[in-house]
Amino acid sequence: MSVKLRVNGQAHELEVDPETPLLWVLRDHLGLSGTKYGCGVAQCGACTVHVDGAPRRACVAPIGSLAGRQVTTIEGASGPHAEAVRATWEGLDVPQCGYCQAGQVMSAIALLERVPTPSDQDIDHAMSGNICRCATYVRIRRAIHSAAASIGGQAGQAEASEAEEER
Ligand code: FES
Numbered sequence: 001m002s003v004k005l006r007v008n009g010q011a012h013e014l015e016v017d018p019e020t021p022l023l024w025v026l027r028d029h030l031g032l033s034g035t036k037y038g039c040g041v042a043q044c045g046a047c048t049v050h051v052d053g054a055p056r057r058a059c060v061a062p063i064g065s066l067a068g069r070q071v072t073t074i075e076g077a078s079g080p081h082a083e084a085v086r087a088t089w090e091g092l093d094v095p096q097c098g099y100c101q102a103g104q105v106m107s108a109i110a111l112l113e114r115v116p117t118p119s120d121q122d123i124d125h126a127m128s129g130n131i132c133r134c135a136t137y138v139r140i141r142r143a144i145h146s147a148a149a150s151i152g153g154q155a156g157q158a159e160a161s162e163a164e165e166e167r
């Protein structure tokens with residue numbers, strides 16, 4: 001059966017068993033190896049991608065259920081939230097072994113797109129499905145707060161310069 005979907009803005013038509021998990025289509029058919037396999041049963045978050053902008057566990061998402069949907073992987077994550085998260089992740093040196101981090105970053109971006117200034121509780125709730133064996137949780141939380149502040153700061157600057165121009 002062929003399935004049509006868009007991945008990182010590119011259209012694909014794939015001849016695969018509709019039960020094939022998205023994770024294997026990304027890694028084996030499309031060569032997008034940034035999305036990781038951890039548990040295979042939606043328990044660790046290593047395989048988190050966005051489907052139509054919302055976080056989704058690729059290891060348990062049958063490709064047949066994604067016809068016509070927009071999939072974004074770590075390789076294609078873009079826009080101000082993704083940029084801010086990448087910058088703070090790097091600035092605060094969040095990763096340790098790195099294995100879980102693509103999933104962490106994708107969950108963090110989705111959180112900030114939904115909740116611009118998340119509380120510790122919002123962060124803990126949104127990130128609770130992303131396990132890190134290296135226990136980088138404290139740095140992750142700090143990086144999300146920092147990304148939120150930098151996006152808020154940029155928005156504030158943009159508003160101020162717009163107001164300045166209107167004067
Ligand atoms: S590999 Fe998908 S949640 Fe663990």
Ligand code: FES
Pocket residue numbers: 095096097098099100101131132133134135136
């Ligand atoms: S950085 Fe090693 S598992 Fe998270």
